[in-house]
Structures are given as structure tokens and as C-alpha cells.
Amino acid sequence: MRNSLLIILVIAVLISTLGVLSIFSSTYQREGRAWQTIYQRQILWIILGLFLFFLVANINYRRFWDWTYLLYILTFFFLLLVLLLGSVRLGAQRWLRFGWFNFQPSELAKLVMTIFFARYFSCKSIDDVSLLSGRFGVFRGLALPFFFTAIPMGLIIEQPDLGTGMVLLFLFVFMLYLTNVKLRYIIILSVLVILLMPFMWYLLRDYQKDRLMVFLNPNIDPLGAGYTVIQSKIAIGSGGFLGKGWLLGTQSQLRFLPESHTDFIFATFSEEWGLLGGAGLLFLYYLLIRQSFLIAQRTQDYFGRLMALGISLMLSIQVIINVAMNIGVAPIVGISLPLMSYGGSSVFVTFIALGILVNIDKTRAVF
Amino acid sequence: MIRIKIIIWLVILMFLFLLLGLFNLEVIHGRKYREIGDRNCIRLLGQRGSRGKILDREGRVIADSRLSYDLMIVPQDSIQRDKIILRASRVLGKSVGDLKSAFKRGYVSSSMPVIVARNLELRQAIALDELRVDFSAIIVQPNPIRHYPNPKLTSHVLGYLGEIDHWRLTKLEDYGYKTKDVVGFGGVEEKYDYYLREEEGGMSFQVDHRGRFIRTLGFKPPSNGRDIQLTLDIKAQKIAEEAIGDRKGCVIIMDPYSAEIIALVSSPGFSEDDFLSQDNAAISRLLKDPNSPLINRAISSAYPIGSLFKVVVATAGLETKKINSNTSFLCQGSIMVGGQEFKCWNTHGPQNLIAAITHSCNVFFYKTGLLVGAQAIHDYALKLGLSRPTSFELPYEASGFIPSPLWRKINKFKNWFDGDTVNLSIGQGDVLITPLQVTRMMAIFANGGYLVTPCITKSIDGRDMLRYHKKPEKLNLKPNTINYIREGLKGVVNEPDGTGTILSGLGITVAGKTGTAQASPGQPHAWFSGFFPFKNPKFVICVFLEHGGPGYYSCVLAKQIIERMIREGLI
Numbered sequence: 001m002r003n004s005l006l007i008i009l010v011i012a013v014l015i016s017t018l019g020v021l022s023i024f025s026s027t028y029q030r031e032g033r034a035w036q037t038i039y040q041r042q043i044l045w046i047i048l049g050l051f052l053f054f055l056v057a058n059i060n061y062r063r064f065w066d067w068t069y070l071l072y073i074l075t076f077f078f079l080l081l082v083l084l085l086g087s088v089r090l091g092a093q094r095w096l097r098f099g100w101f102n103f104q105p106s107e108l109a110k111l112v113m114t115i116f117f118a119r120y121f122s123c124k125s126i127d128d129v130s131l132l133s134g135r136f137g138v139f140r141g142l143a144l145p146f147f148f149t150a151i152p153m154g155l156i157i158e159q160p161d162l163g164t165g166m167v168l169l170f171l172f173v174f175m176l177y178l179t180n181v182k183l184r185y186i187i188i189l190s191v192l193v194i195l196l197m198p199f200m201w202y203l204l205r206d207y208q209k210d211r212l213m214v215f216l217n218p219n220i221d222p223l224g225a226g227y228t229v230i231q232s233k234i235a236i237g238s239g240g241f242l243g244k245g246w247l248l249g250t251q252s253q254l255r256f257l258p259e260s261h262t263d264f265i266f267a268t269f270s271e272e273w274g275l276l277g278g279a280g281l282l283f284l285y286y287l288l289i290r291q292s293f294l295i296a297q298r299t300q301d302y303f304g305r306l307m308a309l310g311i312s313l314m315l316s317i318q319v320i321i322n323v324a325m326n327i328g329v330a331p332i333v334g335i336s337l338p339l340m341s342y343g344g345s346s347v348f349v350t351f352i353a354l355g356i357l358v359n360i361d362k363t364r365a366v367f
Numbered sequence: 368m369i370r371i372k373i374i375i376w377l378v379i380l381m382f383l384f385l386l387l388g389l390f391n392l393e394v395i396h397g398r399k400y401r402e403i404g405d406r407n408c409i410r411l412l413g414q415r416g417s418r419g420k421i422l423d424r425e426g427r428v429i430a431d432s433r434l435s436y437d438l439m440i441v442p443q444d445s446i447q448r449d450k451i452i453l454r455a456s457r458v459l460g461k462s463v464g465d466l467k468s469a470f471k472r473g474y475v476s477s478s479m480p481v482i483v484a485r486n487l488e489l490r491q492a493i494a495l496d497e498l499r500v501d502f503s504a505i506i507v508q509p510n511p512i513r514h515y516p517n518p519k520l521t522s523h524v525l526g527y528l529g530e531i532d533h534w535r536l537t538k539l540e541d542y543g544y545k546t547k548d549v550v551g552f553g554g555v556e557e558k559y560d561y562y563l564r565e566e567e568g569g570m571s572f573q574v575d576h577r578g579r580f581i582r583t584l585g586f587k588p589p590s591n592g593r594d595i596q597l598t599l600d601i602k603a604q605k606i607a608e609e610a611i612g613d614r615k616g617c618v619i620i621m622d623p624y625s626a627e628i629i630a631l632v633s634s635p636g637f638s639e640d641d642f643l644s645q646d647n648a649a650i651s652r653l654l655k656d657p658n659s660p661l662i663n664r665a666i667s668s669a670y671p672i673g674s675l676f677k678v679v680v681a682t683a684g685l686e687t688k689k690i691n692s693n694t695s696f697l698c699q700g701s702i703m704v705g706g707q708e709f710k711c712w713n714t715h716g717p718q719n720l721i722a723a724i725t726h727s728c729n730v731f732f733y734k735t736g737l738l739v740g741a742q743a744i745h746d747y748a749l750k751l752g753l754s755r756p757t758s759f760e761l762p763y764e765a766s767g768f769i770p771s772p773l774w775r776k777i778n779k780f781k782n783w784f785d786g787d788t789v790n791l792s793i794g795q796g797d798v799l800i801t802p803l804q805v806t807r808m809m810a811i812f813a814n815g816g817y818l819v820t821p822c823i824t825k826s827i828d829g830r831d832m833l834r835y836h837k838k839p840e841k842l843n844l845k846p847n848t849i850n851y852i853r854e855g856l857k858g859v860v861n862e863p864d865g866t867g868t869i870l871s872g873l874g875i876t877v878a879g880k881t882g883t884a885q886a887s888p889g890q891p892h893a894w895f896s897g898f899f900p901f902k903n904p905k906f907v908i909c910v911f912l913e914h915g916g917p918g919y920y921s922c923v924l925a926k927q928i929i930e931r932m933i934r935e936g937l938i
Contacts, residue, residue, distance in 0.1 A: 178370050178371060237399065237403075250404060255575050279386055293374075320382070324385060
């Protein structure tokens with residue numbers, strides 16, 4: 001269907017453009033060439049991303065079925081590499097240097113896990129071509145997939161990147177819910193996770209504990225861990241209904257707001273474009289996610305449907321958590337806003353995911 | 368499929384929730400966050416104008432402003448800060464600890480410059496300014512402060528400057544006063560603070576997250592306060608000041624017709640600079656001083672005036688026709704009233720009115736007082752402007768007090784006896800009068816029967832204030848009353864046996880009356896009030912020495928003042 005390609009393309013380009021505008025606005029006043037040209041690099045990522053989008057849109061998505069384990073092992077390898085020789089930035093070890101490109105394998109992990117779940121739960125019985133997942137027991141339906149999730153998740157949390165790790169966990173839980181796996185397994189998993197929560201506290205690093213504490217009350221440490229969320233709320237709040245206007249946001253441009261071009265780009269955007277802009281942006285995301293769910297619902301192939309659902313979930317989880325932490329209703333975890341936040345890995349992965357979606361919609365008629 | 372629907376609805380719900388959160392932040396609390404955001408990045412740097420000058424009648428400066436310099440440090444860089452403090456301590460000769468604690472006390476936020484040292488000398492300011500080459504965080508801010516070319520000279524007329532107190536702030540908030548404003552306390556500085564007060568200017572600028580300057584948003588130049596010209600003659604003021612020395616008391620010299628105050632000295636005075644430099648030790652010393660140097664004795668406190676009150680009794684007697692110029696009483700040194708003996712200070716023999724004033728004969732006035740009656744004396748005292756404020760411009764004027772039978776009946780439930788009338792006739796008892804009221808009363812006999820309102824402001828910002836001044840009020844005294852009393856006052860000085868004869872032979876004729884008011888414990892108050900030259904009076908003078916002894920001492924003081932005024936050509 002050419003239709004869904006056009007819709008997805010237009011929405012993605014629109015969101016990316018708003019992202020470039022916000023990145024420009026928050027960085028153009030900073031000193032140094034690197035800052036001045038950062039928006040140009042984002043444009044480059046987007047162009048390359050669009051290229052990948054069209055490329056993937058023309059690769060039959062069934063190929064991913066075959067590549068699943070290869071991709072999984074590759075991701076595992078990258079994540080391991082990050083831990084061993086990744087570059088340390090902002091106190092975390094998340095990037096791998098490939099010449100001039102800093103690659104963030106955890107972004108890739110999200111997509112690869114989506115593909116992995118899709119394949120795992122859409123295996124069919126050799127006897128009657130029915131889905132196996134409905135007959136899975138506790139081990140195959142819960143323990144084994146959780147084990148496969150836990151490996152990349154553990155590596156990512158160890159970076160440390162709690163946010164992306166949690167995204168993987170959420171992805172797993174919701175994917176499980178969307179397959180034929182018995183509901184009681186999901187309940188068991190949820191109960192287990194909730195029971196383990198208090199013990200998880202001791203595994204968290206100090207700064208992560210601080211962030212969770214300031215989420216409950218940002219004012220306990222206004223200049224330390226609470227600073228970001230306070231400044232972010234000020235940025236969004238001071239935008240008002242119409243916003244301060246493009247290039248006129250003081251919070252982001254005068255650098256009161258940290259990470260104003262990456263994780264907190266939503267605050268930067270909302271400060272300058274106000275409620276009108278913020279709501280508009282949310283609506284664009286909603287349209288994108290809705291389109292993705294529609295594709296999933298239209299698709300008859302179970303593997304394709306699960307992949308589309310996974311991509312929808314991946315986008316939804318990231319957008320919702322990122323915006324929620326921007327407006328101060330979720331703890332601060334390092335999750336970027338797809339297509340808006342600066343960063344090549346995130347842009348590439350998102351565009352590839354969208355490309356897969358388009359291809360699923362295009363090729364469903366085959367079956 | 369049902370599970371997909373549930374998930375989709377969950378996503379929609381989450382999006383609506385985010386929208387709600389966005390609405391809550393941007394619309395419901397938008398104004399609050401906008402303010403906080405502005406506070407984040409907008410800084411104000413005030414620049415003060417200079418307070419209006421205070422000039423004397425000839426335009427000579429009594430108080431003006433000079434530039435002082437404050438050392439400020441922008442606290443963004445703590446390493447630089449410590450280095451600056453180290454260097455500054457060498458220049459200023461202060462210890463590093465002092466400067467550091469001053470910095471800590473003044474610290475507001477990381478981008479607001481902190482005043483570390485105030486009132487630097489020019490030499491120090493230049494030396495510190497040179498450090499700017501190495502340290503960008505140093506600011507030497509010029510700041511106009513009050514300067515008194517003649518410290519202590521006019522302290523009570525001017526009052527002093529200090530940080531606004533809570534009580535004044537609640538009253539003056541609506542007129543644009545803010546906490547930490549410097550305002551006048553007492554005297555002209557307080558009365559005309561609104562005119563004298565400078566308007567603060569300054570600039571607002573934008574800073575980034577580290578407090579670094581980004582751009583100027585606006586600048587408002589400060590405007591200076593308005594100048595005030597007083598009617599004081601700084602020469603006469605100086606003469607009076609030097610004459611009284613460090614004795615307790617006050618001197619007032621006034622023009623009897625226009626009621627312009629030429630000199631007003633209250634002693635002991637205080638140094639206005641102590642308040643300006645916030646020298647707490649000096650201020651508490653002033654507050655604790657048993658001589659109360661902060662009280663303006665000329666207007667703010669009332670005293671018994673003794674024989675000076677005889678002028679009132681004489682006026683009452685003449686006006687009520689109980690006595691006339693031919694009335695004569697025999698002074699035998701004392702008089703018996705109600706079984707009690709009231710003494711005169713001498714045995715004067717037969718006395719008529721003029722002689723009685725000249726000799727300050729008590730017996731004559733005892734008898735006159737008894738004839739006139741206490742209530743009439745009280746009424747005439749009020750007519751002559753006693754027992755109520757004179758509506759003088761300076762704040763904190765006392766009203767004084769004259770007792771009367773009616774007052775005593777109502778307030779003390781006691782009867783008034785003839786003995787009380789006798790006491791009242793020579794100004795003893797509960798009589799309380801401010802030196803300014805005495806001056807004004809004396810002016811009535813100098814200017815031929817007009818009650819004037821003393822004033823001290825000649826012009827504000829070049830506008831003539833005397834035009835708005837209350838016109839003298841004609842008292843409708845009989846011309847003879849005034850003439851007789853004038854003759855008596857002239858006799859006091861010019862008759863060889865007058866009580867103020869020491870003032871004769873100055874080259875001009877002085878008329879006046881002495882007063883020795885019993886004020887136990889301690890010495891009596893010494894009073895002299897008069898006017899000169901006798902024919903065409905140019906000045907009324909009142910000299911008061913608190914517990915200064917007999918009136919004679921005040922006469923001596925008055926003599927010194929008048930002599931010097933003649934010598935310096937002021938008359």
C-alpha cells in the first residue's frame with residue numbers, strides 16, 4: 001500500500017523537521033563549531049535515515065525472520081563491546097566509535113528485540129501449522145523469552161542506561177500480552193517484577209536512586225539531581241499557551257536546561273511553541289503510532305503483525321516515557337524522543353523500524 | 368484482537384494523560400513558571416543617583432553627595448573569588464576572613480554581584496579596578512553617598528540617613544519605597560525625604576546558566592534627588608554651635624517677621640556619618656548616652672521656662688485690664704497666699720509693670736496673676752502660641768503644656784488653689800514649653816503682635832516654598848500692651864539693675880527676658896529669649912541651657928553669639 005508509506009513518510013519528516021528546528025534553536029548560541037553545526041549533522045542523519053527507510057521498505061520483511069538470530073548475536077556482541085571499550089560520555093558508557101560516527105547499540109537492541117519477540121512467538125507447529133505460542137508452558141512461554149530479554153537488558157542497565165533497559169522490559173511484557181501466551185503467565189511475570197522491585201533498589205546506582213527520589217520530590221535537591229526536572233518544568237511551563245516563539249526560548253538557549261537537544265528536546269520545543277505546539281507534536285506522534293497499529297491490525301501474517309505491534313509499542317513506550325519525564329510525571333531515565341532528539345543511532349533505528357512497517361503493509365497481500 | 372484494542376486504548380489514554388499534564392504546566396501554572404523562567408535569566412544591576420543637596424539660605428552646601436566606591440565580586444568562579452579576596456585584602460588592609468564572611472553574608476545567587484567592602488577611598492578603588500585586567504569577576508561600583516562638609520553642625524535640623532525600618536516601610540510602601548532603601552530619620556531629611564530621594568536606575572540584562580552576561584535588555588539612568596534650600600544661615604549656625612560648645616541646651620535664631628529660622632542648634636549633637644557608615648558601636652553609644660544627643664531640644668522636648676512666663680502674665684493682665692502702666696505693687700520680698708509664703712528673689716519695693724519685668728519681680732506677678740486668674744493666664748498663654756505645636760516643618764515637635772483649673776479638675780480630680788495660680792504666674796508648676804514656642808512668643812513682641820509659624824525651607828528644587836508658608840496671624844493685642852512689654856524687655860537688658868544687663872553695650876540695643884526655671888534634681892534651666900535690634904528687630908533669639916544654672920548663663924551665651932554676629936556682619 002503506497003498510502004501508508006506516504007502517511008508515515010510525511011509524519012516522520014514533519015516531526016524530524018520540528019526536531020531540527022528545536023536542535024538549532026537550543027544550540028545556535030553556543031560557542032564552538034561543533035555546537036553551531038550540530039543541526040546540520042542531524043539533517044544528515046535524517047537524510048541517511050530516509051535512505052535507510054526506503055531501503056528497508058523494499059526489503060521483504062520476512063527476511064528478518066531468517067536474520068533474527070544473526071541480529072540478536074550481533075547486538076549482543078555490540079553491547080558486550082560497549083562494556084569493554086565503549087566511549088564514556090556523561091558518566092555512561094553507551095557509545096561505540098565507528099570512525100566519525102558514534103554508534104549507540106542500545107538503540108539497535110530495541111528494534112532487534114522486537115524482531116526477536118515477533119519471531120519467537122510466531123513459530124508454528126510443524127504438524128498443523130497452528131501457532132505454538134498458545135500451547136507454550138511456563139518455560140517456553142515465560143522463562144526462556146525472559147532469559148533472552150534479560151541478556152541485552154542486563155548489559156544495557158550495566159552501561160548504565162536504566163531507561164533503555166526498562167524499555168526492553170516493558171516491550172517484553174506488552175509483547176507477551178499481545179501474543180497467544182496464556183494470560184496467567186503475564187500475571188505471574190508482573191507479580192514477580194513487582195515483588196522484585198524492592199530488591200532492585202539495592203542494585204541501582206546512587207545517581208539512579210537520587211533520580212527516583214527527586215522524581216518523588218524534585219525540591220529535595222534543586223541544584224543536583226532535581227535540577228533537570230525543575231528546569232524542564234520551568235521551560236515547558238513558561239511557554240504558556242502560544243509559546244515564546246522560535247529562537248526565543250530562554251531556558252534552552254541560555255542553557256538552564258541540560259540535555260536540551262537530546263532527552264529534553266520536548267521541553268525545548270514546548271517552551272518555544274507553547275501548548276499549541278506541544279499538543280500538535282503529541283498529535284503527530286499519535287497519528288504515527290495509530291498508523292502503525294492499523295498496519296498491525298490489517299496484517300494477516302502473524303510474524304508481520306507481531307513485528308508491527310512491537311514497533312508500535314517501541315515508539316509508544318519511548319514517546320510516552322520521554323514526554324512524561326519532560327513534564328515531570330516520570331523519573332528521569334535516558335530515553336530519547338524518537339525522531340526529535342539529536343542522535344544518529346536513534347534516528348536510524350526509528351527510520352528502519354518505520355521502513356519495516358511500510359514493508360509489512362506492502363507485502364501482506366502475498367499471503 | 369481484543370488484546371490489541373486494549374493496548375491501543377491504553378496508548379490513547381496515556382497520550383491524553385500527557386496532554387493533560389502539558390495543559391496543567393503551560394496553562395494552569397504557566398504564569399508561575401514564566402516568572403521563574405524570567406528570574407532564571409534576567410538580572411538587575413541597580414545604579415543609584417545622588418540624593419538632593421541641602422543648602423543654606425545663601426546657597427552654601429550643608430549636605431551634598433560624594434562618590435564612594437564599593438567592591439563587588441561576581442561569584443561565579445570560586446577559584447577567582449579566593450584570589451580576588453586575597454589581593455583585595457592586601458589593598459584594603461582587611462583580613463581575608465573578614466572579606467570572606469562579608470561575601471558569605473551578602474551572597475544571594477551565583478550571578479548577583481556581592482558587595483564585599485563599602486566606602487572605599489579613591490586610591491583603593493583605583494588599585495582594585497586595576498585588578499580587573501586579571502580578574503573579570505571584580506566590579507568597583509561608584510556609589511553616591513551623603514557627605515557633610517561640616518559634620519555635626521546641623522545634625523538636628525538635617526536628621527540622619529539610615530536603612531528604612533519596618534514601621535516606615537509599611538507607611539511608605541505605596542510611594543515606591545522598598546526594603547533596604549536609605550531614608551531620612553528626623554529633621555529635613557525625613558520631612559522632605561520624598562523630594563530629596565534619588566530615583567534608582569539600573570540595567571536589566573540576560574545571563575546564561577552560569578550567570579554569564581548575554582545581552583542588555585534595558586537601561587534606565589538614575590535620577591538625582593531634588594535640592595532643598597533652607598533658611599538657615601550657615602555662619603550664624605556655626606556661631607551658635609561654637610558658642611554653646613558641648614553644653615546641653617539649644618539656640619534658636621529666627622526672623623521675627625517672616626519666621627525663617629536662621630540658626631537652630633541643639634546640643635549635644637551627633638555625627639550623621641555614624642549612621643551612614645552603620646557604625647553600630649557609635650550608634651549604640653549615641654542611643655545610650657544619658658545626655659540624649661538624638662533629641663532635638665529646640666522642638667522635641669518641653670521644659671519649664673520660669674520667669675520668661677511673666678511675659679504671658681503681663682500680656683494677660685494688660686489685655687484683661689486688670690493692670691495698666693500705672694499699676695504698682697509693693698515687693699517686700701515675699702507674699703503670703705493661702706497660708707503659704709511665696710518668695711521673691713529680692714526685695715524690690717514698689718514696682719510698676721516695666722520695672723517688674725526689668726527686675727523680674729516675682730511679687731508683682733504673683734499679685735497680677737491672682738488678679739487675672741489662672742484660667743485667663745492659660746487662655747492667653749494659648750493665644751501666644753504655647754501648649755500646642757507651632758506647625759513647624761520638622762517632625763517630632765512637642766506640644767508643651769500649660770495647666771489650667773479646668774484641666775486639673777477633669778484630669779486630676781483636684782481643685783485649683785490660689786497657690787497654684789501664684790506658681791503659674793512665674794512659670795513654675797506644670798508649665799512645659801519648647802524653646803521654639805518661646806522664640807515664637809518673643810517674635811510677637813518683636814514684630815508688633817503677629818503670631819508667626821516658624822519655617823526652615825526656602826525652596827525645593829528652585830521653587831520658592833516661602834510663598835506657600837502660613838501667613839502671620841494678627842493677635843489683636845492692644846498696641847499699648849505690646850509697647851509696655853517691649854519697654855520692660857528693653858529694661859531687662861538696658862537698665863543697670865536689669866537681669867540681663869550683661870547684654871547691654873553691644874553696639875545694638877537688645878531686648879529680652881531671662882528665665883531661671885527650677886528643675887530639680889540639679890541646676891535650674893537657664894533661659895534667655897529676646898530680639899534685636901530693638902527699634903527694627905531683625906532677629907529673635909532663644910538660648911536655653913538644660914540644667915545650665917541661672918538665666919544669667921544664657922545671657923552670657925547670647926552675648927557671645929550676638930557679638931560674633933555683629934563682628935561677622937550678619938546684623
